[in-house]
Amino acid sequence: MATFTIVAGARPNFMKIAPIIHQLIKKQQEGISVKFRLVHTGQHYDKKMSGDFFEQLNIPEPDANLGGGGGTQAEQTASIMVAFEKELLENRPDLVLVVGDVTSTLSCSIAAKKLQIDVAHVEGGIRSGDLTMPEEINRMVTDSITDHFFTTSEIANSNLRKSGFAEEKIHYVGNTMIDTLMAQMPRFQKPAGEIFENLESGQYFVMTMHRPANVDQEHKLKAMIDAILEGTKGLPIIFPVHPRTAKNLQSLGIDAPNLHMTDPLGYLEFNYLVKNAKGVITDSGGITEEASVMNVPCVTLRDNTERAETIHLGTNELVGTDPVKLKPYLEKIMQGDWKQYQGIPLWDGKTAERIVDILLASYPHN
Numbered sequence: 001m002a003t004f005t006i007v008a009g010a011r012p013n014f015m016k017i018a019p020i021i022h023q024l025i026k027k028q029q030e031g032i033s034v035k036f037r038l039v040h041t042g043q044h045y046d047k048k049m050s051g052d053f054f055e056q057l058n059i060p061e062p063d064a065n066l067g068g069g070g071g072t073q074a075e076q077t078a079s080i081m082v083a084f085e086k087e088l089l090e091n092r093p094d095l096v097l098v099v100g101d102v103t104s105t106l107s108c109s110i111a112a113k114k115l116q117i118d119v120a121h122v123e124g125g126i127r128s129g130d131l132t133m134p135e136e137i138n139r140m141v142t143d144s145i146t147d148h149f150f151t152t153s154e155i156a157n158s159n160l161r162k163s164g165f166a167e168e169k170i171h172y173v174g175n176t177m178i179d180t181l182m183a184q185m186p187r188f189q190k191p192a193g194e195i196f197e198n199l200e201s202g203q204y205f206v207m208t209m210h211r212p213a214n215v216d217q218e219h220k221l222k223a224m225i226d227a228i229l230e231g232t233k234g235l236p237i238i239f240p241v242h243p244r245t246a247k248n249l250q251s252l253g254i255d256a257p258n259l260h261m262t263d264p265l266g267y268l269e270f271n272y273l274v275k276n277a278k279g280v281i282t283d284s285g286g287i288t289e290e291a292s293v294m295n296v297p298c299v300t301l302r303d304n305t306e307r308a309e310t311i312h313l314g315t316n317e318l319v320g321t322d323p324v325k326l327k328p329y330l331e332k333i334m335q336g337d338w339k340q341y342q343g344i345p346l347w348d349g350k351t352a353e354r355i356v357d358i359l360l361a362s363y364p365h366n
Contacts, residue, residue: 009041009104019179019352080107124149125156174346210242227323231330
């Protein structure tokens with residue numbers, strides 16, 4: 001019997017693992033001898049940041065929760081490693097599957113490899129080239145000890161080849177986040193609450209900001225929000241606020257009637273808003289993928305991106321972190337003069353099928 005341990009810890013991870021779990025359950029129902037354990041590292045411990053996802057994405061409750069949330073980067077890494085090593089010693093699988101680039105991805109990869117357990121990395125090979133981002137270090141270290149890379153783009157494949165990884169380890173499969181997006185789109189729902197009742201399709205913006213470069217310096221955060229308010233010409237801006245950003249915003253005293261700061265939203269509600277927005281303003285990577293596939297204009301407030309395909313073939317533009325540079329991009333969105341989604345190869349909703357087929361071909365399951 002093939003046995004796999006699937007790791008998730010932070011909000012984006014759940015979207016990436018959901019279709020893989022659905023495929024494994026399907027294989028079990030077809031009588032294929034495969035078993036998996038779902039391990040939640042507890043990296044995101046706020047219910048809105050993770051709890052709702054099990055229900056909305058129709059995935060089972062985790063078999064284990066490691067309770068690894070809180071603390072510094074080093075404390076969180078260490079805490080998850082210690083707890084995950086114990087989990088693996090008690091429930092040793094053939095392979096550990098990690099996704100994305102969060103602290104949990106790094107910690108669990110190291111713990112697995114030190115116990116001589118194979119690691120598969122979903123979203124392997126993506127790079128921003130920016131070592132000031134903790135995520136970039138997580139990607140590089142995880143990839144350096146990975147046995148199977150499941151990649152989202154030819155750019156990621158090229159990055160891995162340049163690093164000297166063998167071709168047979170690189171599996172170009174597509175993007176599981178898009179599997180989830182396509183499967184869940186019919187279930188998107190308008191969020192409850194007065195703010196959302198009067199929103200008109202195509203007549204509001206969605207914004208997310210959480211990266212330290214944008215939110216940790218008050219004067220920079222205020223300048224960016226002032227530029228956004230000016231460029232969006234009074235249209236409503238829905239801003240689900242990340243906990244770290246909320247703290248920094250409190251002291252800024254920004255008072256704009258069209259800026260609606262909300263609690264983090266569930267997956268179905270948030271993507272309903274993105275799908276119907278005039279545009280998206282973000283510093284997140286995953287949202288640029290979803291906005292592109294839904295053909296919604298998107299601007300990224302970063303100086304680099306690990307998802308260049310969203311710029312070449314998607315609806316994303318890399319603006320940088322200088323508020324002055326944002327103005328012409330918002331003008332183009334307001335005028336309806338934005339590029340269209342060109343289609344990204346293998347982002348077709350069938351990525352998880354390809355991943356599970358490769359795993360079952362690689363590990364005995366009779």
